[in-house]
Structures are given as structure tokens and as C-alpha cells.
Amino acid sequence: MSLLISSPHAHGGDSIRANMLSVIIALLPAAGVSVYLFGWLALFLIVLCMVGCMLSEWVCLKMMGRPLSRLGDGSAALTGLLLALTLPAAVPWWMALIGCVAAIVLAKQVYGGLGHNPFNPALAARVVLLISFPLHMTAWLVPMHAPVFAAVLPLNLYDFSQCWNLFWLGPEAIGKGLDAITMASPLGHVKTEWSRGIGAVEALRNYDYSYLDAFLGREAGSLGETSALALLLGGVYLLARHTISWHIPVSFIVTVYVLAALFNAVNPDHFAPPLFHVLAGGLMLGAFFMATDPVSSPVTPRGQIVFGIGCGLLTWSIRTFGGYPEGVMFSILLMNCAVPLIDHYLRPRVYGK
Amino acid sequence: MSEFALIMLSAVLVNNFVLTKFLGICPFLGVSRKLETAVGMSLAVLFVMTLASTASWLVQQFILIPFDLMYLQTIFFILIIAVLVQFIEMLIHKSSPVLYQALGIFLPLITTNCAVLGVALLNVQQEQTFMTSALYGFGSALGFALVLLLFAGLRERIDKAPVPEAFKGSAVSLITAGLMSLAFMGFSGLVKV
Amino acid sequence: MNILFAVLLLGGLALLAGIVLAIASRVFHIEGDPMMERIDAVLPQTQCGQCGYPGCKPYATAVASGEVDVNKCVPGGERAMLAIADLMGVPPKEVEEEAAPPMLAYIREDECIGCTLCIKACPVDAIIGAPKQYHTVVESHCTGCTLCVEPCPVDCIDMLGKPEVLEEWTWSAPGKSRLVIEDSAEGETHVRAA
């Protein structure tokens, strides 16, 4: 066989698989924290989502007659892991499965598979779930080891059989209502208190909020979003491996920080402090792992900075003024819509032009 | 002043005509295949919707209400809008034949576009003043334009993607629009109107 | 009475609108058909008549007025069709006939009787010669339309493929087939479609 082959004849050795693998590795600390906090439930959910996504991918590839080897590129497994990490630990298993199918079929394979999806599949699936099942998606399981709530925690998440029942049959199976085992996340708490006319500082005080707990992850939230430390570790790993560039996470986080700091300076009682915004909710997870999803983010450095700033702006606005307590997911999806335009208009300067 | 800003924000993002009110879907799907045509369509809609909402407000206040002809509201509005669209069509034909060709059937179709009639009727319903109705019309058109441009950008990418045969064309476009609509739900509650 | 008034009012408004539009149509009147020119510009100008019109411009006029499909230009192939469809804002339609590879007309001069019929048939004046003299084709002007072949009473015109030369060689798309000349290790030369 002799096809016409163009230079270059050398290659750096990078591959899709290696990229996906390094993101999965970078997510391991966050996944570890989730198991530490939510015990067997976290593990069940992570495994279920990864398997669910890979199965969906396999079915799609089979139906579309595309090479099944594509399953080996690791993108479906990564989507599953990411989706699991954005879900509350108490989410019913079938809901998670619906999320898997939405992520792979609706948000990815419908567009022709890897590389063509305009939206981040995991996030799109999460929004689908949030809109469809708002109650379950905002009920945060009380984590283990959160010092303040340790006494409140009604069940032992390290007990396999108890978790097994809870996971497959729901809280009723262990004789508890959903309300009994869940609580509000700090962001949710602030939002509710606001609606009652209580400022953010006061709200955080009566929540017994602690920056250290938020940094280490000892707070309520979705599986993987709680520990800023673990996510930061993963993010630094990705940056060091050049899997992602600094532009999006830095511009995203800095924008949120600056905006929050500005408004906090104007009215410190009402607006939450900047550090709270940076540590709260899915910002770290979103900034390092969701917004940097190469397929659905801009390719040019300048575009990435604009993208990050847009995400930050929208996140803070939705958190502060919107109907939802958390805006990271919406803001990334909204900016995903703008990626083609950003890419088109913010190209690098061409040499000599 | 802040009232005007809120009206704009509400019309552009929160109560977006296309993604939350689901008005004007026809041009949204029809003219979003290419970015350039989308830009042209956006400009045409901006012009028509702003003028239509002010003109219909004038007709409402000075003809329909004084002469008690509210039952002819739809006919009057359509007449005004049709004239405006015809006028713009001639203008575009003269100034940019390419754009004229690109917009094709969709330009005359703005006449019966529910978004344009919708903005006129919603204005009346919400009992706006002249200024706010103009602003509301402009804002809604801006929201339409924003979404149309974003969508056109996305579609240019999707059109080149190896979409499975069954989903080619409008199917995948509608799914995209649906996902966009989900994303726009993030704006809900942003402005209480 | 009320109804009458309503009708009058509506009619009056409509009349006013009509007048405004009439004036506007005067002001914005356009001369000529720029679309025809634009279509003509993307046609290959072989003047071959395979579209059923006596040349490229007539076809462009017909397309612009919407009386014929956009897919009738055979030598222009898919590219011309897509360009026209794009200009006209209509969905693309497959070109039915496959365009022949680029050809040139050659006159076997020793058989030519100098009848000038081919000269008259050539739409681009690419054949030179005088009555009772050998005619010859100016290669750089020949569009390969084959219109000269039919009129020749002695059948001395051949349509031959254009020879490929190194200077005009271009890269084919990755993975697409292309003729590759290859030397095997044994020193043999193969020409094959890869």
C-alpha cells in the first residue's frame, strides 16, 4: 500500500487516550474525598455512572456502525466520572442512569461523537437532571466527618449493607425520609436566607460556615465538588502535564473573586465574601475540569480567557441574583453556546499581519 | 433608569423570546444555517420588532382605544407589520442583494412571524408606556438576535460534524436548541418581572 | 354605523400604507439583475451547452430567474453547483452527469480539408486557420467543450486528455486515492491507484 503521505513524519506521541487518562487521574483525589465523605454511596455512584456512560457509548457506536475501538479512548469513562462527581450522593440510581444516557446520547453521540459535541456532556446531563428532578438534585446528603454535623448524621455511610440498601431502594428502605438524611449546601443556605431578608454574612454565621472545612471538603455538596484542596491538586497536575492551559481556570476563578470582592466591599453585610464564592459549590470542579473540557471550550488562548471571564461573570450573577443557588453549571453551558463565535472572532494574530 | 435596564435584561435573557417563550422558532431554525445570514436576519428583526412595537403602541393608543376598535387589534397590527416588512424588504433588496437572496423567503415571513406579532400583543397586555414598549420590543429583538447568532455559530459547527443520519438537519438542531434552552433556564429568577 | 367607521378607518390606513410602499418601490428600484452576473462568474465558461442553453450566460440568466435547476452545469461539477445553490439560497442538488476529465481538442492536420466548419463552431475562437488551409487548435484557449467534433466532415478532430505535468501537480486530500508512481526495491516501476 502506498498512499500519498505528507510530512511531518515524526510525532510527539500525544494521544486522546493519554489526555483522557490524565484527566481521570487528576480527578482521583476528588473522587477519594467523595468516598471519604460519602462512603460506599460515592463509590456505587461513581461506578454506576462510569459503567452507564460506557454502556451508552457502546450501544451508540454499535448502532451507528462506528468502530467500537472508540470506546477505548476513555472519553465516555471520563464523562461518567465527571457526571458522578456533580451528583448529590443521595440521588436515586435510576436518576443517575438517566443522566448517563442524557450525557452520552443526547449531548454527545447525537452530534457525531467525541469532538463534535457543543456542550459538555456531563454538565448537559446534570442540567437535564436538575430541571427534571429539582428536589432530588438539591438534597445534599449529610457527609461523614463534617465536624459540625457529625452528631446529626443518622446513618453510617461506611456500612456496606446499609449503603447498598440506601443506594438501590432509597431512604425509605432504611426507614428514613429524604429530609432526615440531607441538608442544605452553604450556597443553598445563603440563597434561602436571602429570600428571608437575611444577609450573607449572617447566613454563614448561622450555618457555622468554616473556610477550612470548605477548603478541605468537609461540607455538604455533590460528590466531587466539596474539597477545593483535592480539586486544586488535580488541576495543578493537569496544568503541569499541559493537558489544560491556565487561561480558563485562572480567568474563571479570578473573575468570580474580583466581582465578589467588589460587591462585598460595597455592602459586606449583604454580599458573600469572595473567598466563600471561590470555595463554594462547583466552582473549582467547574473551572478545572468542566470549563476546560477541550471539545466544548475555545481553542485560542484569548478565546479561553474571554470564555473564563464569561463563565465567572455568569456564575457570580446567577449565584447572587438568580433563582438557582449555584450558577457554575449554567454559566459553563451558556458559554459553551458562545464558543463557536468566540473561536471565530478571537483568533490569534497571524505572523506579520 | 434601572427600570429600563431591568426590562432590557428581562427581555434579552430571562424571558428570551426564542428559548423561554418559544416564539419566532421558524426564522430561528430557518435562517441560522450561516452566520452571515443570521447577522442579516438579526438586524432585520431588530428593526422590524422595535418599529412594530412602537407603531402598534401608537395604533393601540390613538386608534383602537379611542374608537373602541379593540376587536380589530390583530388585523391592525398585522397591517402595520406587513407594511414595515415590505418596506424593509425593498430596502435590503436595494442595499444588499446577497443578503436579500440569503434571507430568501424568511424576510417576507417576518410578517407572519409570531415573535413580531407577539411583541406587539404582549406590549398591549402588559400595558406598557410608549418608551417601555419600544424598549421591550428592542430588547426582545436583541434577545432573539443574541440567540440566533449563538445558534448560527453552533450550527455551523454541527453542520460539519458527522451527525448520525437519523439526526441530520433539523433533528440535531432542535436538540441543540433544547439544550440551549436548558442553559438559559439558569437565568430564571434573575430579574423578577 | 360603527362597523362602517371601522372599515373606513382600516381601509384608509391600508391606503396610506399602500401609497408609502408605492413611493418606496420607486425610490428603491433596482436596475438589472446582479444575481445573473454573480452566477455567470462561477460558471466555467466552457460555453459547451451541456446545460441545454446556448452558453454560460444564458444558463446563468435562466438560473437567476428560477426557471431551471442549479445542477445543470456538467463541467462546473459539484463545486459550481454548490456555489450557485449558495448564491440562490436553494438546497443543493446533485449534478447528474459526471464531468469528463479535462480534455483538449486536437486536429489531425494531414486529414484536415480546411472547411472552417470547426472554426465557426468554436465558442471561444480557439481554432485558427483559413479556408483550404490546415486548421489548428490553440491549446491554451481550448475549453474542451467538444462542440467542434460534430461539425467536422472528415472526423479529424480528437478529444485527448490533458497531460499531467509536475508543475500542475497538487496534493490530494489525505486518504483519498491518487495515482502513485512507485519504485520497488527490485528497481521496477509501478503506477498504481493507491
Add this chain to the structure above:
Amino acid sequence: MSGLLDRFTTLLGKGAAKGAASSIELKAMIGSGGFSGGVHPKQMKITAGSPIVQSPLPPRLILPLKQHIGQICTPIVEVGERVLRGQKIAKSQGYVSAPVHAPTSGTVLAIEEHAVPHPSGMGRLCIIIEPDGKDEADESLPPITDYRAEDPGVIRERIRLSGIVGLGGAVFPTFIKMLRDHRHPVEMVILNGIECEPYLTCDHRLMLEHSAAIVRGLDIIMHAVEAQRGVIAIEDNKPDAIAAMQQALADIAFEHIEVRVLPTLYPQGSEKQLIQSVTGRQVPAGKLPLHIGVLCQNVGTTRAIHDAVCLGQPLTQRVVTVSGDAVPSPANISVRIGTPIPFVLAQCGLEDLSGVRLIHGGPMMGERLSRLNVPLVKSTNGLLAMRQEALYSENAVEEPCIRCGHCVTVCPVGLVPNELAWHCRNDQFDRGQEYDLFDCIECGCCSYVCPSHIPLVHYFRYAKGQVAKIEKERSFAELSKARSEARDNRLAHEQAERAARRSKVRKQQAGDAAGEEVSGAETSGDGKEDKA
């Protein structure tokens, strides 16, 4: 309306472009080169320590009549004629061209089409010479020993007559680059000793072994273009070459020339990128280096200039790196131009070519040759023989683009290769040109880093070829249209004339009594008219 919008978007683009400058500066600090982007491919300079050896005379020399950019040459010798080494055997035709000289004494065997090193495997006209082994030299070009005393014009003419072209691989006729333009005086001559391609070491060895000739060659160039500053640019992976050049400068006591050490980064050896690394300035689009007062010459070219001027030897041989995993003893060889490549490979111990892929040039920008029996030409700076399985490009499977943006980061020109490749792949060439297709220098950085193994450069080459083809077809269509319109006008004119004549005849008819005869005469007249 759309016009206005276009203008707005271009304004937006320009405004945004200004902002980019800062990010490029930032890159320059983080990265190593002065230009943005670039990659660090594996060096593989296994022949860096091998001294240049002289290849023996082959049984046959094949000299293509075009080994440069520009018009092909015409042979000025005949079959059977005896030629001497350095004798001009084909002369330039047109301005952008370079003559061909006989590499040794011998007899012209044939002037015929022969395969040349080109990816297509196609051939072109070549002069084939059978050496007689005497290697007698033609001495029509006397050495110019005191070149500083000569008029720069004389030097340039000598360079033109010697058939010297850029030996870095671009093979652009050197004398054209050296023309003086009084509006743009050359301030700085940069000697390109970068050699950033992996494997290749011929320039490196030249700098070590012929440093004095190279430094003198640079001085000749500077004299010819009347430049005041000379810079020898070498990457920091060749410390011995840096030392050798510095020593040579010290020996000759040239103070107007300096050695500039640059951090290793591919493609720093590309002219425009090198200029940015050395001067910090970019050559404006559509302009030449000359327009910012810079002239770049390759090490090999400079040495050839020295030989042509000081020794009176036209360009008839060059140094080539023969390397690759299939070559038993890789080497740097000085070879006569026209030597068959299998003969050169045999010098390095590679006789059996089965399962071997041949790359003409370096692995990043070189061409894979489908034909093996081709001569070595002026542009051959390297010959890499690779085992088939070792060759990435042969075995890569294209996967979908994941838009990781690595290609954007490494592109030294500032393109968006992934989007550009998309447009090219979908045959949207207008879009491709809008995305600056023709600014691509085909350095291969994008393909090198692509995790999806997309042959981006191949797509760009395909698109460039298609655009050229379309452009050619378009201009041909315009010509045809003009000719067709002229013909229509002429026919209409003739018809009008005929009609006028007919009406005149009719008038006469009305006057005349006998009408039938005249009308008969008219028809025969018509027939004659048609034939004219």
C-alpha cells in the same frame, strides 16, 4: 447593512489582534524562542559527531533542469557532447531561475525525462551524464580573491552564474535575495546555522569543519548587499559549532560579525521565525525580509557562495546527512549533485531497500519519496531511510479532533490549525483563506502535537493545491468568457453589417427593375462572408 457589519467585525478582529501582542510577549518569556509556538521534537542528531566524507563518483549523474524555485532551464549541451566539471550545461530561462552545471567531466548520455525527488513520483527533463573519471575542471570562472575590492554587482553576477540557490531546502535563487533596493537597505545579514530539523547535521558539520570559509562567505554576502552587521545564529544544542564559529571570527578578526546563541526550538530555522528570534521584529505579511532590512542565508549556501567567489567553483556538490533507523552507518557525505540516491545510500551501507521508506529532507518538513531511483538535487539536505513500521505518518490513524488547542499553541504563525483543517477537509476553501491558509509555512508543528493524529499539514497542502487549481480555472474561465463575448460581438456585428448590406441591396432592388439576379448574388456573397 452587511457591509457595515463586516467592517465592524474586522474592526473587532483588529482590536482583538492588538491585544494579542502581549500574550505573544508572555510566551516569549515562558517559551524559549522569540516567536510564539514551536515544538521540541526528539533531536536524533546521531551524525553530529561524524565528519564529512567525500562520496565517490557514481556511474551516472542525473541532473534535473529545474532544481530551484522559478522557471525551468534549457539545456545548452547536446547528447554525446563532452562536458567538464563546473561547465554550464543548462541556462536560465527567465529571471527567477538558476543555471545547472556539470558536476564532473564526462559525456552527455541523454537529455530525457527522469524521475526526480518529488512526492508525486513524476519526472521532468534531466541531463544524464556518464562521468569519465578524470574530473577535469572548466576554468571559465576565475577565483576572486580580493572580493572586498570588487563591485558588489560583480559578486552578485558571480553568484547568479554559479547556480547558487538556498541550500536549506527552499532552493530560491540566491542572487535575487541579494539584489539591492535603495529604499530598503540591508542592515543585517543573518547566517542561519539553526538546523532545527531532527536528524540533520550537515550544517552543523559544515560549521565545524569549514568555519573559515563560512565566515568569509558571510563577509562576501555582507559586501554584496553592503550590510554593516552580520549575525551568526546557532541554537544552543550545538556548543561545538558555536565555539568553532567564534574561533573563526577571532582568527580572521571580523568585528562586524557576532555569534548569537538561541535556545533550541523548532522551527527556528524557518526564515521568518529566525528573523523574529534575532531581531524581535516580524516580517509584515506579503513583504520580504528585505523590507525590514534583513537578509537571511543558510550555512550551506554561504559556503557555496564562498567557493563560487573565492575558488571560482559553481554549485556542483553539497553536504547531505544520510541517517534514519534503516541506515547501518549514518554519515554526513559530500555528494555531487545528480548522484542517484540508491548510490548514496549504498555508501552508508544500505543496499537492500525493501521495506524502507525514504524521506527527502528532515522528518518534520521532508517529503516521502515514492520512487527510489531519483537523483540527489540541490535541495537535498538530508536522506532518511526509515523502516516502514517506524514511520509515524505511515501508521497513524486519524481520529476526531478533540479541539485540545495544542496546534494553536504550537503554531509559529498564529493560525488556528484545527479550524483551518476542518474547512479544508470540507472543501470550504474560501473559509480556509479567511483563516489565513496561505500564511501556513507547513512546518508540521500542528501535526506533530496532535493527539488525534490528524494530518493537518496534508489538509493544508491539499487545500492550497485546490485553491491554486480553482484560481487557475477561474482565470481561464474569465479568458474564455472574454473570448466568447468577443466572438458574440463579432458575429452580431457581422450580422448587422450583412443586414445593412441587405437593406441597401433591397433599396437598389426597389430602384432596379430586375430583382431576381441580384438576390442570387447576395446569397453567394453571404457564403463567402461566413468563411472569412
